[in-house]
Amino acid sequence: xxxxxxxxxxxxxxxxxAFVMIVVMKTDAFAATYGVDAMVTLxxxxxxxxxxxxxxxxxxxxxxxxxxxxxxxxxxxTKVTCCDITGYVYQEFIGHDEGVIAIYExxxxxxxxxxxxxxxxxxxAEAExxxxxxxxxxxxxxxxxxxxxxxxxxxQEYVGQVAVGAVVMNRVKSPYFPNxxxxxxxxxxxxxxxxxxxxxxxxxxxxxxxxxxxxxxWFGVDPTGGCHYFRRVNGTPGLVIGAHVFH
Numbered sequence: 001x002x003x004x005x006x007x008x009x010x011x012x013x014x015x016x017x018a019f020v021m022i023v024v025m026k027t028d029a030f031a032a033t034y035g036v037d038a039m040v041t042l043x044x045x046x047x048x049x050x051x052x053x054x055x056x057x058x059x060x061x062x063x064x065x066x067x068x069x070x071x072x073x074x075x076x077x078t079k080v081t082c083c084d085i086t087g088y089v090y091q092e093f094i095g096h097d098e099g100v101i102a103i104y105e106x107x108x109x110x111x112x113x114x115x116x117x118x119x120x121x122x123x124x125a126e127a128e129x130x131x132x133x134x135x136x137x138x139x140x141x142x143x144x145x146x147x148x149x150x151x152x153x154x155x156q157e158y159v160g161q162v163a164v165g166a167v168v169m170n171r172v173k174s175p176y177f178p179n180x181x182x183x184x185x186x187x188x189x190x191x192x193x194x195x196x197x198x199x200x201x202x203x204x205x206x207x208x209x210x211x212x213x214x215x216x217x218w219f220g221v222d223p224t225g226g227c228h229y230f231r232r233v234n235g236t237p238g239l240v241i242g243a244h245v246f247h
Contacts, residue, residue: 038070039104040080041097048087052077059087065097067104135215141181143201145169146214148185150206151193153244158209160242163224165217167246170228177228 046062052074060083062068068082068089077088135142145165153164171177171184178184185194200206224230224239227246238247 036070036073038073039101040068040070041095041100042066042068042080042082042089042093043095046082046089046093048080048082048085048089049077050087052088060085065100067101068094131219135218138218142211142214142218143206144185144197145181145218146206146211147197147200148191148194149213149217150200150210151196152191153242154207154210156242156244158213159223160244161210161213162216162221163227163241163244163246164230165214166222166224167227167230169217169220170222170224170226174228 042062042065044062044064044066048059048062050056050059062082062085064083066083068080070078070080071086072079074088074091076091078091078094079086079088080094145168148168149161149165153161156164168181168184172179172181178187185191185197223241224246227239230238230244230246233240233243233245236245236247238245240246
Protein backbone atom coordinates (compact mmCIF):
# COMPACT_ATOMS: atom_id res chain seq x y z
CA UNK A 1 0.00 0.00 0.00
CA UNK A 2 2.87 2.28 0.79
CA UNK A 3 4.26 1.85 -2.72
CA UNK A 4 0.85 2.52 -4.32
CA UNK A 5 0.36 5.57 -2.09
CA UNK A 6 3.73 6.93 -3.11
CA UNK A 7 2.85 6.40 -6.76
CA UNK A 8 -0.51 8.12 -6.29
CA UNK A 9 1.06 11.08 -4.50
CA UNK A 10 3.77 11.33 -7.19
CA UNK A 11 1.14 11.32 -9.93
CA UNK A 12 -0.92 13.97 -8.14
CA UNK A 13 2.09 16.19 -7.60
CA UNK A 14 3.03 15.78 -11.25
CA UNK A 15 -0.48 16.74 -12.36
CA UNK A 16 -0.51 19.76 -10.09
CA UNK A 17 2.91 20.85 -11.38
CA ALA A 18 1.76 20.42 -14.97
CA PHE A 19 -1.37 22.46 -14.26
CA VAL A 20 0.69 25.22 -12.66
CA MET A 21 3.06 25.19 -15.64
CA ILE A 22 0.13 25.53 -18.05
CA VAL A 23 -1.34 28.46 -16.11
CA VAL A 24 2.05 30.19 -15.90
CA MET A 25 2.77 29.60 -19.58
CA LYS A 26 -0.69 30.86 -20.56
CA THR A 27 -0.33 33.96 -18.37
CA ASP A 28 3.14 34.67 -19.75
CA ALA A 29 1.92 34.21 -23.31
CA PHE A 30 -0.96 36.63 -22.70
CA ALA A 31 1.35 39.18 -21.09
CA ALA A 32 3.72 38.93 -24.04
CA THR A 33 0.91 39.35 -26.56
CA TYR A 34 -1.47 41.77 -24.85
CA GLY A 35 -0.41 44.57 -22.55
CA VAL A 36 -2.23 47.65 -21.32
CA ASP A 37 -3.54 49.64 -24.32
CA ALA A 38 -3.03 46.62 -26.61
CA MET A 39 -5.46 46.33 -29.50
CA VAL A 40 -7.44 43.09 -29.44
CA THR A 41 -10.77 41.95 -30.88
CA LEU A 42 -14.04 40.65 -29.44
CA UNK A 43 -16.86 38.79 -31.13
CA UNK A 44 -20.40 40.16 -31.34
CA UNK A 45 -22.40 39.09 -28.32
CA UNK A 46 -19.42 38.97 -25.94
CA UNK A 47 -20.50 40.00 -22.45
CA UNK A 48 -18.45 42.51 -20.47
CA UNK A 49 -18.93 42.43 -16.70
CA UNK A 50 -18.67 45.21 -14.16
CA UNK A 51 -16.12 43.31 -12.09
CA UNK A 52 -14.42 39.93 -12.04
CA UNK A 53 -17.30 38.76 -9.85
CA UNK A 54 -19.92 37.96 -12.45
CA UNK A 55 -22.82 38.46 -10.06
CA UNK A 56 -21.89 42.16 -9.81
CA UNK A 57 -23.70 42.70 -13.07
CA UNK A 58 -23.16 43.21 -16.76
CA UNK A 59 -21.47 46.35 -18.11
CA UNK A 60 -22.71 45.66 -21.62
CA UNK A 61 -22.74 43.32 -24.58
CA UNK A 62 -20.48 43.88 -27.59
CA UNK A 63 -22.88 44.66 -30.48
CA UNK A 64 -20.60 43.56 -33.31
CA UNK A 65 -17.22 42.04 -34.05
CA UNK A 66 -15.00 44.93 -33.09
CA UNK A 67 -11.70 46.15 -31.74
CA UNK A 68 -11.13 46.44 -28.01
CA UNK A 69 -8.31 47.99 -25.99
CA UNK A 70 -6.85 46.39 -22.92
CA UNK A 71 -7.27 48.51 -19.79
CA UNK A 72 -6.03 46.04 -17.22
CA UNK A 73 -4.72 42.57 -17.99
CA UNK A 74 -5.25 39.64 -15.65
CA UNK A 75 -4.74 35.93 -15.43
CA UNK A 76 -8.37 34.96 -15.99
CA UNK A 77 -10.38 38.12 -16.65
CA THR A 78 -9.10 41.12 -18.54
CA LYS A 79 -10.55 44.62 -18.38
CA VAL A 80 -11.15 46.10 -21.83
CA THR A 81 -12.93 48.94 -23.56
CA CYS A 82 -14.96 48.08 -26.64
CA CYS A 83 -17.69 50.07 -28.42
CA ASP A 84 -17.71 52.60 -25.54
CA ILE A 85 -18.26 49.79 -23.03
CA THR A 86 -15.65 49.12 -20.34
CA GLY A 87 -15.75 45.86 -18.44
CA TYR A 88 -14.15 42.52 -17.70
CA VAL A 89 -14.07 39.63 -20.15
CA TYR A 90 -12.80 36.09 -19.84
CA GLN A 91 -9.44 35.77 -21.58
CA GLU A 92 -10.62 32.95 -23.79
CA PHE A 93 -12.97 35.37 -25.58
CA ILE A 94 -10.16 37.76 -26.51
CA GLY A 95 -8.89 37.41 -30.07
CA HIS A 96 -6.76 39.14 -32.65
CA ASP A 97 -8.82 39.11 -35.84
CA GLU A 98 -6.71 40.83 -38.51
CA GLY A 99 -9.79 41.46 -40.67
CA VAL A 100 -11.65 43.25 -37.87
CA ILE A 101 -8.53 45.28 -37.04
CA ALA A 102 -8.09 46.24 -40.71
CA ILE A 103 -11.69 47.48 -40.90
CA TYR A 104 -11.22 49.44 -37.66
CA GLU A 105 -8.04 51.06 -38.96
CA UNK A 106 -9.77 51.99 -42.23
CA UNK A 107 -12.60 53.57 -40.23
CA UNK A 108 -10.14 55.50 -38.10
CA UNK A 109 -8.25 56.74 -41.15
CA UNK A 110 -11.50 57.81 -42.81
CA UNK A 111 -12.51 59.63 -39.60
CA UNK A 112 -9.11 61.32 -39.43
CA UNK A 113 -9.35 62.50 -43.02
CA UNK A 114 -12.93 63.71 -42.48
CA UNK A 115 -11.83 65.65 -39.39
CA UNK A 116 -8.93 67.21 -41.29
CA UNK A 117 -11.26 68.20 -44.14
CA UNK A 118 -13.77 69.68 -41.70
CA UNK A 119 -10.98 71.63 -40.00
CA UNK A 120 -9.71 72.87 -43.37
CA UNK A 121 -13.16 74.03 -44.44
CA UNK A 122 -13.71 75.72 -41.09
CA UNK A 123 -10.36 77.51 -41.40
CA UNK A 124 -11.20 78.62 -44.92
CA ALA A 125 -14.60 79.87 -43.80
CA GLU A 126 -13.03 81.79 -40.91
CA ALA A 127 -10.39 83.27 -43.22
CA GLU A 128 -13.06 84.36 -45.69
CA UNK A 129 -15.13 85.84 -42.87
CA UNK A 130 -12.14 87.84 -41.64
CA UNK A 131 -11.40 88.87 -45.21
CA UNK A 132 -14.93 90.18 -45.66
CA UNK A 133 -14.71 92.06 -42.36
CA UNK A 134 -11.50 93.72 -43.53
CA UNK A 135 -13.05 94.64 -46.87
CA UNK A 136 -16.04 96.12 -45.10
CA UNK A 137 -13.84 98.10 -42.72
CA UNK A 138 -11.75 99.50 -45.58
CA UNK A 139 -14.41 99.74 -48.28
CA UNK A 140 -13.76 103.41 -49.04
CA UNK A 141 -10.01 102.87 -49.52
CA UNK A 142 -10.58 99.81 -51.67
CA UNK A 143 -13.13 101.72 -53.76
CA UNK A 144 -10.55 104.47 -54.33
CA UNK A 145 -7.93 101.88 -55.27
CA UNK A 146 -10.32 100.22 -57.73
CA UNK A 147 -11.18 103.60 -59.24
CA UNK A 148 -7.54 104.59 -59.88
CA UNK A 149 -6.91 101.14 -61.35
CA UNK A 150 -9.87 101.74 -63.67
CA UNK A 151 -8.65 105.21 -64.67
CA UNK A 152 -5.04 104.12 -65.22
CA UNK A 153 -5.47 100.64 -66.67
CA UNK A 154 -9.14 99.86 -67.16
CA UNK A 155 -8.41 98.96 -70.79
CA GLN A 156 -5.51 96.65 -69.88
CA GLU A 157 -5.45 92.91 -69.24
CA TYR A 158 -6.31 91.83 -65.72
CA VAL A 159 -2.72 91.26 -64.56
CA GLY A 160 -1.92 94.81 -65.66
CA GLN A 161 -4.77 96.10 -63.50
CA VAL A 162 -3.49 94.19 -60.49
CA ALA A 163 0.00 95.55 -61.17
CA VAL A 164 -1.22 99.17 -61.03
CA GLY A 165 -2.99 98.44 -57.76
CA ALA A 166 0.19 96.80 -56.43
CA VAL A 167 2.22 99.95 -57.18
CA VAL A 168 -0.21 101.97 -55.06
CA MET A 169 -0.01 99.44 -52.22
CA ASN A 170 3.79 99.30 -52.44
CA ARG A 171 3.91 103.05 -52.00
CA VAL A 172 1.56 102.87 -49.00
CA LYS A 173 3.93 100.38 -47.37
CA SER A 174 7.06 102.40 -48.20
CA PRO A 175 8.45 105.01 -45.77
CA TYR A 176 9.21 107.25 -48.77
CA PHE A 177 5.57 107.78 -49.78
CA PRO A 178 2.33 108.69 -47.99
CA ASN A 179 0.91 105.86 -45.88
CA UNK A 180 -2.69 105.86 -47.10
CA UNK A 181 -4.19 104.97 -50.46
CA UNK A 182 -5.94 108.34 -50.66
CA UNK A 183 -2.76 110.32 -50.03
CA UNK A 184 -0.72 108.18 -52.44
CA UNK A 185 -3.28 108.71 -55.23
CA UNK A 186 -3.58 112.44 -54.65
CA UNK A 187 0.11 113.13 -54.13
CA UNK A 188 1.07 116.04 -56.48
CA UNK A 189 2.20 114.98 -59.94
CA UNK A 190 1.75 111.23 -59.41
CA UNK A 191 -1.53 109.89 -60.82
CA UNK A 192 -2.74 112.28 -63.49
CA UNK A 193 -6.36 111.00 -63.66
CA UNK A 194 -6.81 111.31 -59.88
CA UNK A 195 -9.09 114.35 -60.34
CA UNK A 196 -11.68 112.06 -61.97
CA UNK A 197 -11.58 109.51 -59.14
CA UNK A 198 -14.84 110.36 -57.36
CA UNK A 199 -16.74 110.87 -60.59
CA UNK A 200 -15.73 107.35 -61.59
CA UNK A 201 -16.91 105.98 -58.24
CA UNK A 202 -20.19 107.93 -58.31
CA UNK A 203 -20.99 106.96 -61.90
CA UNK A 204 -20.61 103.25 -61.19
CA UNK A 205 -18.36 102.87 -64.23
CA UNK A 206 -15.53 101.13 -62.35
CA UNK A 207 -15.28 97.67 -63.87
CA UNK A 208 -15.76 94.55 -61.80
CA UNK A 209 -12.31 93.40 -62.91
CA UNK A 210 -10.82 96.59 -61.46
CA UNK A 211 -12.60 95.98 -58.15
CA UNK A 212 -11.26 92.42 -58.07
CA UNK A 213 -7.80 93.67 -58.99
CA UNK A 214 -8.00 96.18 -56.12
CA UNK A 215 -8.89 93.40 -53.69
CA UNK A 216 -6.00 91.25 -54.87
CA UNK A 217 -3.56 94.14 -54.56
CA TRP A 218 -4.97 95.01 -51.13
CA PHE A 219 -4.35 91.46 -49.92
CA GLY A 220 -0.78 91.40 -51.19
CA VAL A 221 -0.77 90.13 -54.77
CA ASP A 222 2.04 91.92 -56.61
CA PRO A 223 2.92 90.98 -60.20
CA THR A 224 5.53 93.76 -60.26
CA GLY A 225 7.78 92.31 -57.58
CA GLY A 226 7.75 95.47 -55.46
CA CYS A 227 7.79 98.31 -58.03
CA HIS A 228 6.83 101.86 -57.00
CA TYR A 229 6.44 103.41 -60.45
CA PHE A 230 4.88 102.69 -63.83
CA ARG A 231 4.46 104.55 -67.07
CA ARG A 232 3.44 103.89 -70.64
CA VAL A 233 5.94 101.72 -72.48
CA ASN A 234 8.44 104.22 -73.91
CA GLY A 235 11.77 102.47 -73.82
CA THR A 236 12.26 102.92 -70.07
CA PRO A 237 13.85 99.74 -68.68
CA GLY A 238 11.68 97.69 -66.37
CA LEU A 239 9.00 95.03 -66.26
CA VAL A 240 6.58 95.36 -69.15
CA ILE A 241 3.01 94.29 -68.42
CA GLY A 242 0.56 95.21 -71.13
CA ALA A 243 0.95 98.84 -72.12
CA HIS A 244 2.88 99.78 -68.98
CA VAL A 245 6.46 99.36 -67.85
CA PHE A 246 6.94 98.96 -64.10
CA HIS A 247 10.08 99.95 -62.25
